[in-house]
Amino acid sequence: MVSGSLECPVRGEMLSSVVPAKATGGNKDLELTSMDLAMKLHYIKGAYFFQPEAAQGLSIHDLKEPMFQCLELYYAASGRIRRSESGRPFIKCNDGGVRIVEAQCDKSVDEWLAMARNNDHMLAHDQVLGPDLGFSPLVFVQFTRFKCGGVSVGLSWAHVLGDAFSASNFLNLWGQIMAGKQVPLQPNSPAHNISQFPISISRKPFSLKKVDPVGDYWLTPNNSKMVTHSFRITAKQLHYYITTYCIHDPNKISDFEIILAMIWQSLSKAREDSGPNIVTICSNNSADKMAMLPSNGMTLSTVEADFCVSKVEIGELAKLIAEKRMDENGLIGELIKGDEVRSDFIVYGANLTFVNLEGMNVYGIEMKGLKPVCVNYMMNGVGEEGTVVVLPSNEKDGGNNGKMVTITLPQHLLLKLNNRLQIDWNIVI
């Protein structure tokens, strides 16, 4: 517990647990796929900000109670990691529950959103699975009360359980139950696609990097201190970039791809070695918004540039990204089986990774009928090459196709990148 100060405005943490309303029983076990195991050293953090009007009169009990019903339906989130006899991890749905953190913040919601957005990670509990692996919660939900009466809901979600879409579904389900809406029980979709593309070449996937064994302490080993920064790009700006720089096929380049290109080039200019030459893209096109079982259903692909990224036209880079993506799900599935299930890998930060959360329904959650004023997602336990998360933003100035971008990089690089982004693209950091 840290006392309130300029650096650590979040304090007074109290932990408790919330469990499914009904006994899950039958000791249901969830198998972990290769994709799940590839992501096991990563953690997702989400922060949802609600204004005082939305949180007025809601006690901690009112916030916790819907979680019990939610966990009854979404019982996988209450499970714990166990290892089978072969050493392969799986999730035992034993009703261990979700950890709830109650905290206070000395600032108001508006003050927080106005300041430089480096600290959103404080609003979700720092989560690591292990060293007591079998007794570590997979999900933490932090309720932080701000000085003005507003509330932030901070989700910490172990990536081994599911991807960001699953995490967002889970919270949306909680929101629906809190609002008293009837939740239709969807049959659970079977475990997701390993790959729809046939494996033509057999090679090691570029998007994955094997790390030294971490044993039962599932966190990416890092040498540098990783920091996070978030900023918004308005829809108008994106439209401007696309039309200005991608003169050839403005309709073929998506918002995500132009952002990717811009950041890739700026980082290349900021780094001394003009790298990186390869980036990983993580996207999810088939996310089932109503699934009651979490899954890692994303598609991992890589883009390799055989030219100097910092010197080329941004339009060319965007075109490369759009056209030369190589799907690696099949390769990952091939790699992580047999003995390799016991090895440890990282995906985010093995290369500069871009996570596309554009299709995520983050503003689908409501508290007392009001949507959150801002939602942010970021990745924790990320490798040194860094990660960029792109999600939808809801600006108040009209158009709602703007994007929220959160970058996680080693501290020294992030400063340089921010400067470059301001110079190159007029992006307000």
Next chain:
Amino acid sequence: MPPASPDFSSSVKLKYVKLGYQYVVDHFLTLLLVPVMVGILIEVVRLGPQEIVNLWNSLHFDLIQILCSSFFIIFIATVYFMSKPRCIYLVDYACYKPPVTCRVPFATFMEHSRLILSNNPKSVEFQMRILERSGLGEETCLPPAIHYIPPKPTMEAARGEAEVVIFSAMDSLFKKTGLKPKDIDILIVNCSLFSPTPSLSAMVINKYKLRSNIKSFNLSGMGCSAGLISIDLARDLLQVHPNSNAVVVSTEIITPNYYQGNERAMLLPNCLFRMGGAAILLSNRRSERRRAKYRLVHVVRTHKGADDKAYRCVFEEEDKEGKVGISLSKDLMAIAGEALKSNITTIGPLVLPGSEQLLFLLTLIGRKVFNPKWKPYIPDFKLAFEHFCIHAGGRAVIDELQKNLQLSAEHVEASRMTLHRFGNTSSSSLWYEMSYLEAKGRMKKGDRIWQIAFGSGFKCNSAVWKCNRTIKKPTDGPWEDCIHRYPVHIPEVVKL
């Protein structure tokens, strides 16, 4: 077990002999009266009607004699009816059902223990072993304050728990019986480990605006058997006050008593005690005769406190670090057995049929006079009772009693299932067990129920009830939504 060897008693012939013997002794008076009545009838018939009329006329009846005889008869009748103890009826009772937000699965309990006792892996191991063998299920409940890591047992939280438990049970009781708060003449609240000022009974009076001339009592510190002590007190008060209603509230407040240290002897209650409470309406009003569920027949209280070991076997004290907890001694089961024997010795003559009492007496005389090596005769209480409600103090307690009283699995089913579903709710567990029997549709008019409770001190208290009317299912109560799942098989050791 009869003094004969097991082979003999399993033979069919002896079984019929035993049945015949029981019938003869139990209905001895009837069997004696019948020949006498037959004799008189034959004599009357023999005399002939004319002789009887002559006999009648020869008795000179005088006005004074008739008046005196009538007064005498009326006087005797009045004295008899006045000195008969009032019938105490249990109109109905309500048990508290904790909300799902208080649920504590095994996995969560163990995880919290590991975090709270992180400096003492041995204590954690110990707790895990207890929990595995405890006989509790995955749906028992702890109050909200205990769900925090570490628990936050403030006085406010304790009062909060008391309010939720007691008021829910009372509201439920009012709804079931149609009782109006102003009609409560006697209020008894028992809660062993939480005793604030003003008392919990004052809290109830304040909430429901009970009458200013109510007779209220608050019993604290009397352990898990306090529920039956309250019933005994209510009974005595209802003898003194005619036409009255008494409400008894039995509960145990967990919040302030969760042990936060790591002394092993004191960790056991954390694993077993859970949230629960019951409110019971007793009455001596004749108008309740029709709708009352049970009639109180006997209450027998046995206190072994005079013995030092018994006195110290459940003891609340501070551990080496100054943390307060309830220490259970290793001879708990032995002392419980002794207390039970004492209690049985007193209750036996009140409830056992004549045949069992005679056998017991003969064996006793035989042991004293002829041969001390004869095995003591343990009377068969299954002949005296249809249902048994053994306080769900823990698996060991139920096992021990099942063995001592030679009860079948079905007899102790109510106790085991209550322990599984609700945990050890202390003084209210007997009422959850009664509720189980009712929910299963086993309660028929005329059934006799034996409630046994043990408590610190060391006490063993019993109450005997007789069912007043057959209770039909479905019943509302704490078992409403889960009775169809019971009975469940409870494994010896649950793998966590």
